Amino acid sequence: MREDDPLTKLREVSRTIHEQVDRAYSGFSLSDAASYTAFLQAHGRVLPQVEAWLKTVVKLPSWRERTEYLRSDLVELGHDLPECLDWQPPSGIGAPLGVLYVLEGSRLGGKMLAAQVGEGLPHTYLSAGHEKGGWPAFLQTLRERLQNADDSYRQSVMDGVTSAFDLFRRAATLRG
Template sequence: METVGSADERKNSALAELRHVSRKAHEAVDEAFSRFELADPQSYGAFLTAHARVLVGAEAYLSRHASSVPAWRPRAELLKDDLRQMGLAVPAVQADCFPENDGTAMGVLYVLEGSRLGGRVLSGRVSEGLPRAYLSAFHQKGEWPAFLERLGRYLDESDAVSRQAVTEGAVATFALFRKSAGLQD
């Protein structure tokens, strides 16, 4: 779930602050998922299961806020298909984890869109023959910078309460992923 700083973040202090404040939570997720060996089918299946437990519910939440967040491409069905191809069940979803707030939704989307960057790196670690549609759902050209621009604008135009909701949404999403990784054997 690697996110990368950019010139847009350096120009936008609110965006840089979001990244700074959520960094520890992000690093905790990276550490929690680092134990999974993606070349090993069993470990990779556990990795996908941990992601599904959070991603499916987070995307359902974002769907309820579709009119207030930038356009995004869901990956839940890709993840479910990868699990099914491996003969694994789709886990129970952590639903209703977030307050119904547009700022929170922007924070959730920040984490999910940032995870696509990590997926680009991680997909290369998956053994040949294992499904990798979820991790291979990279950003299309210009999507990440456009998202960061939109998020930066939202942060700049919002009051302190809304900006805090974005941060809380991002940190809560990272925490859910970290917890889910810990639930896997």
């Protein structure tokens, strides 16, 4: 990767908040039904509103929603989707792409986490990975858009990344 690759720069700039999110979710045990339910509820405070917002945005790379998978897993565990956290979507033109980067990265991470889910617990949401080649294709689209953009667009993508990561982080800190 070239040193001036904008995707590499985005990852470097977002590393700290990404690590904060990882730490916030590391306290959940996916093999324990109650802790796993709390993990899914945390995602439920974020995903429905973020996906609903992304559906209103034009010119995004193709993506598949996962809210219904999340809802299904929670219902199987005896819970509804929780109320979403207050969130003001970022306003910049590139922000939706940054938010989508976080969601698609979450999809990738979910596939790895699905193996930790306790036996007999539903894991449709975490198992909903990318279609073959989907993640590399998304990253290539993101890289191209960042390379062909001005600093304002790049900053708005970063604002979207930061906003989405922060929303997930806040959701992980709430229990019950």
